[in-house]
Amino acid sequence: MKFNIAVIPGDGVGPEVVEQAKKALDAVAEAYNHIFIYKEAQLGANAIDATGGPLPKETIEICKSADAILFGAVGDPKYDNDPSAKIRPEQGLLNLRRELDLYCNVRPVKAYDNLISNSPLKREVIKNSDFVIYRELTGGIYFGEKTLSEDKQTAHDVSSYTVKEISRVTHLAFQAAQKRKKKLTLVDKANVLETSRLWRKTVSEIAKEYKDVELEYLFVDNAAMKMILNPTHFDVILTENLFGDMISDVASSLCGSIGLLASSSIGAENGLFEPIHGSYSQAKGKDIANPLASILSAAMLLQYLGLHEEADAIERAVDKSLALGITTQDIKRKMQKSTTTSKVGDFVADY
């Protein structure tokens, strides 16, 4: 079969890791007789440098006409410490999410037995953890009105949610729970926020359609704590945009495998797949970044396209590279030598 894939390498180590993911896709194309047509697009700091803005129109067009999007990373430290900067790399990703209505961010978190020794948590705490976060991605305070008063003394950000926005991601989360351990935890701050109360109300009503799923509510501060003290407690976590940002970074720090975590951002018409690690600019160009998260996001992309066997093949190759210790330095075990980004990519593609 033939697929159009938009490729957005982005900033920092994005290009290096996406390159390895493409190798894996090429290997799949050859073995299974598919044709992947890549169209490369700019976004982030690189797009600002090239075009003056973080999300060129052309990028939106390429993404809209593609069957799926392979994404690297966004962000450059040179923009971070300038609070007056009008143009920011991250705005490119945020606007793309909004333009394509990629409302559902899915982040699976799993303790790989092979990597548990890299976890900051004790083995007995993290062992067997296996949960997935459903984060609403196009609403909330990320996209509400932002104002700075004329005298520059007062700033505002508005968070807002509609029942409609809450409902669509909630259904996806319940459906995921049905296929897993049948437990859904809604994370909010309903003791303080009106938007959280609307979440609680909407989700508790939708729950009636999924009677086989157990629904639990946790305040975000409690949820973060519980995730660290007892991560095996969770199955599917559902939450709004800002809490999801935080909670999912807490989650990804737990397993000792940040370099392995991939995520998908799904909308009605499109899907974007990316490693959860950021642009990691200190490592840029050094051929040391772990490409496995990007390679696994390519596997997620294949799942999304319905190519399940092909996705499994990539996952098996990743497992093999872990088992053989053909990994970058971040996840190497004692007594092993680490290798480079590109060599890991070559191994996975060959396998």
Added chain:
Amino acid sequence: MKFNIAVIPGDGVGPEVVEQAKKALDAVAEAYNHIFIYKEAQLGANAIDATGGPLPKETIEICKSADAILFGAVGDPKYDNDPSAKIRPEQGLLNLRRELDLYCNVRPVKAYDNLISNSPLKREVIKNSDFVIYRELTGGIYFGEKTLSEDKQTAHDVSSYTVKEISRVTHLAFQAAQKRKKKLTLVDKANVLETSRLWRKTVSEIAKEYKDVELEYLFVDNAAMKMILNPTHFDVILTENLFGDMISDVASSLCGSIGLLASSSIGAENGLFEPIHGSYSQAKGKDIANPLASILSAAMLLQYLGLHEEADAIERAVDKSLALGITTQDIKRKMQKSTTTSKVGDFVADY
């Protein structure tokens, strides 16, 4: 000397643990020849039951005329799952913070060597961690406008900050850093939020007055991650209200000593002292809740009143109870028997 202390036992295990803190204060009064005049006040679910509202006027009066406030906990599960409830226990605490302008929440986090084995983190990760969180407590999305549209389809919460609100807590945080390891980390989401950009701008300007302190910026998602992967990285953390809520619960889960963490909420005219653990309703009335956090918050209260020697005496008694293993079940070590809330309180007071 003579001091007026407002005592707000609150909900859940609040009354039980505050009782033990009062025993410790009484012992101090006797040993050092002080007079503490306690005035008890209601707040939270108990106040709703008694008066119809979570913060009776009388409570505000008692607090305003007191030299300091000893607080237990607030919250009752019967209000949590009713998104349409108009009256909530937490509103009492939030309004009290606002009424008394308690703008600076200070939460010290320290890995006690004796308790490290209770930490979910590996010893080598958490060992030597010792940082303090300065959380702005009277601004941000907690106190902004909240609306639910008439058709109940859209909810809003507004976050806002002024330079003035940011400045006063920032100065306190810098001053704390000067007395510690001279490092301050501002936690925000300046890549997305206008309020965060105002924080970054204001803090970076104030930093010029504290040239001996190193200033670092972290996005909240990164900060949460770093706190788990490398908690010894931090010295003083400064952040806004909502991020502080979350970040400080992440912090308190790390050391294996939640039952030991106390916090203070300081304003220009008053100070409130409380354990960081919540109302913990499942344990209510069972005499099993750990009173040490409440006892240590009484020590913080004494520090605030300028009674440093007296505060040290309480801290020494707590250390002793830990060393001897006279503790509740949550922090008992292998091979030890645990004891009750009130017996721990008795031991500390006697000592």
